[in-house]
Amino acid sequence: MSESNLAARSDGLEGQVSGARVIAQALKTQDVNYMFGIVGIPVTEIALAAQEVGIRYIGMRNEQAACYAASAVGYLTGRPGVCLVVSGPGLVHSLGGMANANMNCWPLIVIGGSSERSQETMGAFQEFPQAVRSSIYGRPGACYVDIPADFVSLQVNVSSVKYVECCMPPPISMAETSAVRVAASVIRNAKQPLVIIGKGAAYAHAEESIRTLVEQCKLPFLPTPMGKGVIRDNHPNCVAAARSRALQFADVIVLLGARLNWILHFGLPPRYQPDVKFIQVDICAEELGNNVRPAVTLLGDVNAVTKQELASKKSLPMNYYTVFYHVQEQLPRDCFVVSEGANTMDIGRTVLQNYLPRHRLDAGTFGTMGVGLGFAIAAAIVAKDRNPGQRVICVEGDSAFGFSGMEVETICRYNLPIVLLVVNNNGIYQGFDKDSWKEMLKFGDATTVAPPMCLLPHSHYEHVMTAFGGKGYFVQTPEELQKSLRQSLADTTNPSLINIMIEPQGTRKAQDFHWLTRSNL
Numbered sequence: 001m002s003e004s005n006l007a008a009r010s011d012g013l014e015g016q017v018s019g020a021r022v023i024a025q026a027l028k029t030q031d032v033n034y035m036f037g038i039v040g041i042p043v044t045e046i047a048l049a050a051q052e053v054g055i056r057y058i059g060m061r062n063e064q065a066a067c068y069a070a071s072a073v074g075y076l077t078g079r080p081g082v083c084l085v086v087s088g089p090g091l092v093h094s095l096g097g098m099a100n101a102n103m104n105c106w107p108l109i110v111i112g113g114s115s116e117r118s119q120e121t122m123g124a125f126q127e128f129p130q131a132v133r134s135s136i137y138g139r140p141g142a143c144y145v146d147i148p149a150d151f152v153s154l155q156v157n158v159s160s161v162k163y164v165e166c167c168m169p170p171p172i173s174m175a176e177t178s179a180v181r182v183a184a185s186v187i188r189n190a191k192q193p194l195v196i197i198g199k200g201a202a203y204a205h206a207e208e209s210i211r212t213l214v215e216q217c218k219l220p221f222l223p224t225p226m227g228k229g230v231i232r233d234n235h236p237n238c239v240a241a242a243r244s245r246a247l248q249f250a251d252v253i254v255l256l257g258a259r260l261n262w263i264l265h266f267g268l269p270p271r272y273q274p275d276v277k278f279i280q281v282d283i284c285a286e287e288l289g290n291n292v293r294p295a296v297t298l299l300g301d302v303n304a305v306t307k308q309e310l311a312s313k314k315s316l317p318m319n320y321y322t323v324f325y326h327v328q329e330q331l332p333r334d335c336f337v338v339s340e341g342a343n344t345m346d347i348g349r350t351v352l353q354n355y356l357p358r359h360r361l362d363a364g365t366f367g368t369m370g371v372g373l374g375f376a377i378a379a380a381i382v383a384k385d386r387n388p389g390q391r392v393i394c395v396e397g398d399s400a401f402g403f404s405g406m407e408v409e410t411i412c413r414y415n416l417p418i419v420l421l422v423v424n425n426n427g428i429y430q431g432f433d434k435d436s437w438k439e440m441l442k443f444g445d446a447t448t449v450a451p452p453m454c455l456l457p458h459s460h461y462e463h464v465m466t467a468f469g470g471k472g473y474f475v476q477t478p479e480e481l482q483k484s485l486r487q488s489l490a491d492t493t494n495p496s497l498i499n500i501m502i503e504p505q506g507t508r509k510a511q512d513f514h515w516l517t518r519s520n521l
């Protein structure tokens, strides 16, 4: 059929345009590109007009299948597919597809023809952009547009038709920042976390951000049936093969665009721990808190919220595991490890590896604080004679360092290239952060109100080293720690002290979960 014939098909007189064509053009303007359906009176013209404006039309054999197809196109492309049906039975058949699209949270527009109406109601043309918006904004879903038959065949002046501009892509909403921080901290303190990836995450194109989160934080993940493939199934962190166990033993579950419905056993015991903490990320406020009471709810787009979590993770203070993980990564295998402190020594022992006998010195049988720098000096002197170049790493708690800190002068006097690490939590076992310390002093003199465990927060122990000419570093992030360790270990002539600030209350004991040690989350 020639262009002019085509035009004649839906456009009658010169300068006039049919209702069908207006509908088709309005859809095309909204970037709707696929139409499924079964034609009949009065919608046949709409299908023809759709083809004319460049929308693909796929004629199906039952409206239900057409509606399923249109909704799947919506999920796959992010723009709603159209299901075109006739009034009465056609519409009834499409109900299954609409319900399914709604349950799946997939965008869909169903257009049904209906019997003629008086021309006064023609403003309904303007409803199209709203239909597109409501199908893709917020939680995606089905919407239905009723087109009276006389609309389809009506001829109007081209000049009188105004197409509403293509609606903007769905606005991206982010979660409340305080909730994001709480979530980051809950994840970090989890013993057995689990990320569940649902089809909401797939629809949100959140694959990059979720993979980064899973890999950076070494989190195990489980996809739902249609969450499969957001991260490849053969990824080492995928625990799909142990699905039941993963669900049953998780103490923290991060739900990314998945609902706690029957597919996930409603999030309830016995399939889950009774006290499992859910962190629920969903774009639909009504979904939050459904079936369980989540520890944290994050209302927003799963991709945006995952990025927020990644950014928030960076601002969290380090904990022991993070510190020791990065230290262990860089320790020379043949080095001496001297260690003293409480948590610093206990947790450090589980993470820092020794490969040689007589190369670890710590508080020993008597549990003595104050031995560290003396031991380190001895090791450095022996190493100098026996094995020049062999390094001595002295890992001190901030309290432990205080017992013999002045021996730094000795270290500098003899120019012993010891790497001193002070793992600083502002106290013995635990301390206060700067703000809490200040707040506390409002209630009285430090001698009466300060918990005996507290030391002065934010003490710059590295200055003890620089005072005598060695290198001093003050570090607060994993990146700063890695860099200062690299520099200290590369310097084979000068001693250095790295003052490592960690979470003041981060006194968690060692756990048998290697991933805990590997990141800042």
Ligand code: ADP
Pocket (backbone or CB within 6 Å): 103, 104, 105, 139, 140, 197, 198, 199, 200, 201, 203, 204, 224, 225, 226, 227, 256, 257, 258, 259, 260, 261, 263, 281, 282, 283, 284, 287, 300, 301, 302, 303
């Ligand atoms: P699954 O079957 O994979 O578990 P569900 O259909 O149960 O997935 O859950 C999908 C969830 O994803 C829905 O609650 C929906 O509101 C949500 N969702 C859809 N799009 C987004 C998005 N962009 N960001 C966050 N959540 C989304």
Ligand code: MG
Pocket (backbone or CB within 6 Å): 198, 224, 258, 259, 260, 261, 263, 264
């Ligand atoms: Mg689900």
